[in-house]
Structures are given as structure tokens and as C-alpha cells.
Amino acid sequence: MDHCKIQGFSPIHLIRPNDQNIEYKERGGGISIFVRNDIKFKHRYDLDIVLPYMECCFIETMFNNKKYIIAGMYRIPNTNINFFIEKFNEIIEPLKSSFEVIILGDFNINLFNDDINKNLFEICLQSNYLIPTILGATRIATKTLNNGQIVSSKTLIDNAIIKFNMKHSSGLIDSFISDHFPIYISLPEIIIDKMNTEKVIQYRQVTDITKGNFQLAIKRTQFNLSQNEAADRVFSGFHNTFNELYSTHFPIKEKTLNHKDEIKPWIDDTLKNRMKIRDNLYKLAFKKKISHKIFKDFKNLLTDQTRKAKAKYFENEFNKNSHNIKKTWSIINDVIRPKKSKQDISLLDDNGSDVQDSKVSVQFVDYFTSIADNLTAQLPNSPIHASDYLRNRNPNTFVFLQANSKDVETVINDLKDNGIGINKISNSVL
Template identity: 30%
Template sequence: MYVDENIAYNVRHDINDLNQLKYTESLFIEIEKSNSQNIVVGVVYRPPDQNIDEFNKYIDAVLCKITGQENKLLYIMGDFNINLFNDDVHKPTGEFVDVITSYSLYPSITKPTRITRKSATLIDNFFTNNYANQTSGIILTDISDHLPIFVSTNLSVYGKDTNDVVIEIRDMSVQNIDTLKDNLRKVDWANVCENHDANTSYNKFIDKFKEVFDECIPKKVVKKSRTKNRMPRAPWITYSLLKCIRRKNKLFKKQIQKPTDANVQRYKMYRNRLNSLLRRAKQNYFSSQLNKERFNMRNTWKILNSVLRCPKKTSCQKFVSNNETYTDPPKVANKFNEFLQALVPH
């Protein structure tokens, strides 16, 4: 579960401790609100082979505590691996729905979240007792065999003004740039050129230039909405590849809506070709970065850590090379350096 750093919350260990089921995973937090009800948010994963009757008892205990005893708003989400479409033909599934609805919780998702050529099941969901003023839906994308789901609500969970980011910018318009050029031409640079000390001349030049720059292109404070910030894409994803990804998503949506053999085959061929291009682009990018920083060991390690996603503090206990295992720290370091040097062409 990811929670914005500007949201005040506590982990509900008392609720988490209710989970005594083997393999079932859960996490609950409580978002603190000073002027209204606190909000409890939970995420649950139930494996397919988990006994549903035992799971229903666990969910009943959780809901009894949050909504029955504490009377708080609740959002519980996850992969329950319980197909709600079978609630009228499968007794344990029907009992699960009865438990959920008995505490005034209702599902936000009502369409299939896992679709194959032979089946369509509703096993992922958001259950909430705050079903007013919310938008929910399913995202048609192939990042997983389960379709991503979402719920958007108008509940405010941030403090004052935290929805906006305050930044300083300069108006680099053509008019301001031309004004800067004209004013720089009018500056008397004699005291800069006549000085025989290079450092003093440089400092005088920078001070004068900044003075004119600030006058012609002043800073101004603007607010930028958090909701309009887009996640940065990976550096190896070009605009052409981005267009290809959008094209693949359209083909995926089409083969979900009309799963003919032709549509499925067209999507799979395009997806496989695109995955190959993405792997090659990523490989070429990091190869280029490593080659560019081959004489800078610090930056080389930064690149390697970003690829391997290693923790900042790690230690290599052993190194295997040519079927030989090295455990002595100096030998491990030397062998690893030899391995890195062999990666970069001289």
C-alpha cells in the first residue's frame, strides 16, 4: 500500500492482528481527520485455495470492529479470489456477500476484472460504506492478468493547501529575452575587463549579469496542482514507443470487447513485438549510460543500483566466477571489479 507523505495516518495493528489465516495477507491503516470521521483503508489478498468459510469469519471480525464498534468510514480493497457472479449458485460466495452487506458495505466494481477466452470473473473489488459521491471503474490494460480497478472520492484527506505545489518560475518569453539582450548591450563592462585577477573579474561579471537578468526576467510564484502532475516515464521510452504502447492498449481493449481469433492474434503479435522493442531500448540506454560513465566509478555504481534496484546499504558475501566461489572480501571486490571492466568495451 502506498500512502502520500502529506497524509496523516496510523497503521491499525489491532486489526492486522486479527488475521490468523495462513497465506491470507492484509494491511489496514487509519487516516486521521480533525474535522470529520476518520477513514480506515485496508488491502486484502486471499489465495484461491483458502477456505472461504474461514475467510468469511475473518472478514466478519474485521467489519464488526471497524463499522460495528467504531462506526468509521471504510474502504477495503484487494484480490479476494471470490467470484461475486456466483453468489446465487455457490453457498460460500453468497455468505461472503451476506457478511459484506450486513455491515452496509457494497461493491464498487460490478463488471469482470479477470477475463480469459473461456471465462470472465469478478474477483477484485473495493467494498465501502461511503458509496456517495464516488467514481469507480476498471482500466483496460494488459499489465496483469487482472484488470486494474480504481475508486475516486471527493473526501479530503490532505491538510490546508497541500493539494497545490508552490514553485518559482521565470517568464522566458521572446519579448523578455530581447529586453535582456538589449540591456546587456548597454552595460559598461570596463570594471570587469580592466581587472587583472580572473576570479575577481568573473565574480563582477556574474553579479552584473544576474542583476540585469533578474530585472528583465523576474521570478514569479505559481501554484501547480498535484492532480495535474504526470508520472515521469522511463528515460528509454521515446515518444515513438509511447505511441506504440497506446496502440497496444487499444488493441488489448478491442480484443477484450470483441474476442475474435483475428483480434486476439493481432493483439498478441503487436504486444510481443513491442516487448522486444522495449527490452532493446532499455538495454541500449543502460549500455550507453555505463559506457559514458566508464571512468567514473561512483556514477557507474549509481547506474547499476538503479538497474538492480539494490538497497543503499548492501554487502556482497560471496562472488562466483568460473565455478569458483570467493568469500574473502578483498578477493570478492577484485573479482567483481574484473567482471565490471569486462562489461565495458575499452
């Protein structure tokens, strides 16, 4: 299989083992899946199967906050249909509620026939909310009779099977690359987005320790608060010193996230390493280098640890937000409701260039504050001044009162600590 490669794609191969203890009906077999290099996926070794009557290979991926299971499947011809149906149900039934299921393969069940094999297969698909999408003949065979007459037969044995509610476009490719016509399926809902690429985030680490060190540095700093200096100069000096100390004690850090980090934050590095061990144990068990029980026991232990980590994560989240009902419901909705995909909206300036995220708010302010001036410029000139329309004016209706430190402290304490971004001062620090 080293020579079976496609440039720009990652290959996944399931090779039929050369096992003298297992009786296979025919030579050949095996399944290959090729995944484009910019698509993140996981080979689901735990679902792969090689049996005398069927072979299947699975990968898992994610698009637009939906999890997909994609399988290549082959049913060995002239084998017991009941064995195949039973194993098919055993694999797919646990997946149908959590994944969008896509199965492509050669099932060697002719859907043109009205027989027991077709009926059992259709009932099996319907019970798992699946439908076949290929409706034309996928194999055309010809043979010559004893009288010299050439007859042809058409069968529909290859298919692309999906959930019944998935929008799709599918069909046959008119090519004689093999004795089966190639089939294809296109799903418009699968669009590669930022969820499938690594994302770098920037943040400042604000903890009790870093806040304590910052407050200590502020107390040790001598600010020029002379009343003889101009107010703007005094504030500018204070502001610059404050920002320098803030950047020193709360430096901007970067972290690379993938979609799993965002969706399953309870899976830490320890669990990730154990998952790698699990996958390696599966490979060893598959090659019969270790007992299958060793792999199964470790997998069950890891599953239990992952569930406990998930429960502990949500317990901590609920305790942390016990006094914030809005955040509590947000956590609940994230668990029980699938997230809807968000479209990226770009903002353009007057020159047609994209506005950077950090300058979006400035762009909005400039736009809305200029509305009055733009409308005023469109008004016709009038000999009457705007103030002439005002009657009985009182010039002393608005008074500025001197603010004291208590007023400033009250305002700061009422500020909400959200939406400030990394380029602003955290309200919790103030």
C-alpha cells in the first residue's frame, strides 16, 4: 500500500489480513479512504471491522459544529445476509443519535431486485434513519450465450448512504476505470470553516496572584500628582505608567486551539496522552501482539476517566457561576442544544479594505457620529438660526459637580468584567 498515494491527501487503509484461521470467500478486499490534508479527522480504529462477510473502515471529523462519521464498507458477495444486517445494526445504531452518518461502499445487494436481501437491507437502513442516494445501475455486465447472443445485466450494488434529512447531490461517473461505475456524493452543508483549523488566541492571565503583584507594584510607584501641573499632562503620565505596569504583570500570551479544545475543554494533556496509548494498544491487539483484553480494559478505564473529568468540569463551571443565572443557562444550552454555525462578517472601510478587529468599534463610532454632520450638510441654507427656534431658555439647567474618590470607586465596582479584549484594562483589576 506504500504506492497507493494521492498527492495532497492522507490515506487510511484497512487491509484484509492473511489469516489462515479465518475463512474468506474471495481474494482481494480491503478499504481505503483518502482525506484532504487540510481536513482534521480521526481514524476510528474502534469501529473498523474485518470479517469473512464484511469489511468497514471509519473516520470521524467535524464541520460547522456537527460531528460526522464517514465509513467505507464492503460486503463480501454470496455471504450470509443476516450476519451482515446484524453487524450493520450493531455498529450504526449507537452512532445515529450523535453523528451525521455517511456510508459509501459496495454492498453487493442489488436494489433493483425485489427479493429478501433487498427488503432486509432497506428495513435496516430505515430503522437507522438512513437512505440510499444512488438510484442508477452501478455495474453493467455482459455475457455471451451458447447461441452467440450477447446479453447484459444491470445491478445497483454500490451506494452512498446518508441520514434522510441531509441535503445532497449524488450520482454516477461514466468511467470504465473498473467494472463498477464510480459514484459520488456532495453535501453542501459540509463547508470547511475555522472549526477545522487551528486557531491562535491571545489572552492575559488575570489571577489573584498576578492581581496581587500588580497592586503591590502600583503602591510602590511614585506618581506625579502635583496640582501645579496641567491636568492632561498629569493624567498622561499616570496613564502611561499604569499601562506599563499592567503589561508587565499581565503580559499578552498566545495559545493554539483546535476545535476539540473548544468543544471538550475537560480533556487535558493527560487524557490526550492516554488516548494515544489506547490507540497504540488497539493496533497491537489488532496485530495479535497483545491480548485484546488488555486493550479493552484500558479503553474502559479511559472512558470512565473521561466521563469523570467531564462531570467534574461542569460541576466546577456551575459552582463558579452559581450567582450568574444567565451564564448558568448558557452552559446548559451549550450541552443540550447544538451550536448554530456563524457566518463571518467582514467590515470594509471607505477604501474597500477589511477593518481589523481591534478597530471595528472605532469604525462604528466614526460612522454614527458623522450621521448628524452628513445630514446637516444636505439641508438647504436658511436665514433663521437654529437657536431662534428655542423659547424661554434657562442657561443654568445643567451643572457639573466635583467628583470625589468614592464616586470613582462606585463607578468602577459597577463595571462588568466582560468584552474588554486584550488591549483594554480588565475591570476586575481596577
